[in-house]
Amino acid sequence: MTKWKFAYILLVIIVLTNCIVYGSNYDITKDIAIEKALKASQELIIRNNLIQKLERDYNDAVIESRSIKDLLYMDERLWHLTHKNDKTFEENMEYQILKSLLSEPMTETDAFQLTLASEINADNIRYAINVNKAILSSTRNSIVFNIYQQFISLDKINGNIENQRSLIINLEKSFDTAEKKFKYGKISNNDLKLLSLQLNKEKVVLSRLLIQREIMVSTIQKYIGESNDKKYSAYKIEMPIINISARELSDYKEDAFSDRVDLANAIQYSELKKRKFEITKRNYYYETNINHINALIELNDAQNKLDNLYIDVEQQVLNAYELLLNQINLIESNRQNYEISELKYNEAQERYRLGLFTELQLSKANIEYIQSKTNYENAKKEGLLKKLSLDNICGLSLLN
DSSP states (O other), X not given: OOHHHHHHHHHHHHHHHHHHHTXXXXXXXXXXXXXXXXXXXXXXXXXXXHHHHHHHXXXXXXXXXXXXXXXXXXXXXXXXHHTOSSOOHHHHHHHXXXXXXXXXXXXXXXXXXHHHHHHHHHHHHHHHHHHHHHHHHHHHHHHHHHHHHXXXXXXXXXXXXXXXXXXXXXXXXXXXXXXXXXXXXXXXXXXXXXXXXXXXXHHHHHHHHHHHHHHHHHHHHHHTTOOTTSOOXXXXXXXXXXXXXXXXXXXXXXXXXXXOHHHHHHHXXXXXXXXXXXXXXXXXXXXXXXXXXXXXXXXXXXXXXXXXXXXXXXXXXXXXXXXXXXXXXXXXXXXXXXXXXXXXXHHHHHHHHTTOSOHHHHHHHHHHHHHXXXXXXXXXHHHHHHHHHHXXXXXXXXXX
């Protein structure tokens, strides 16, 4: 068995399998796939549970903060009444009650630690909640982006398959005509062999594309938590790709600086450290001097991290923006090549009709035309992916 016969048999098997798989009644759209993938994500479930626990901890911390502030007020009153010589009857009664509850006024260190706890603990938990919500949002966006990526890749493969099938049909017509001409000695045996090689080569390309589609479909189904036993007749991207364009770089930076939750969290963290520093500053005495120094170190560290994050985000936006612009230029270049090859193919068809071109020349023009068409379509789809990637980096939700 020759390699071409083997390739043809392989192609027939794949095509038949493909007809069975894509002949069922199940359809799945991008939005349905996103919904399934989000539900199937264990990471999202775990993160949601953690956020719910932190929300309960936050409520407990708020209640505890109020109790601590009441205790500090009582301690302040006890200290004041302890050092007051002329107490009224009511003040003396209050003093006795407070003394029975607190025994004696707190040390300045204890009072400082409780003050810090009452003003910072709840906010620290709220910050932890926001951090986990940011991770949750990032994970969700990552899942959505992966679905887009997989569907666009599948859409590219489907487009390639459609173009390849169209090419093979035309090549088969040329080969059939060439075979008839060969019988009458109108073309050489060499030209007929070259046409046969071209046809078989493109069939092998189609068989590879069909295999790629099966792998991609299996990957998508695994990602969204579906069994491979369940077959779908269509995977619909439902995103018409017309013109891929870019806004001004400053607009993307503005989006990133205003919508990125990690930046918002870093700002909140810096504010928390600033408040802690201010608390240690107003309670500045020898026993808490080390606390004041540590708070200053933490504040500087938080501010440095925030500054570095701004730089990092700006660089991410710049890199993604440059990739989008390069892809837009590639789309335009491929569009021009596609239009030129279309004109050449139309001209080749006319020359062939007039008997000025052979089947081999027509087939060559057809192959170049289909290749340029495929490149143009794929470039547009890749442009959509680059645009979505930039939106994702800017913190914009990909959920419509």
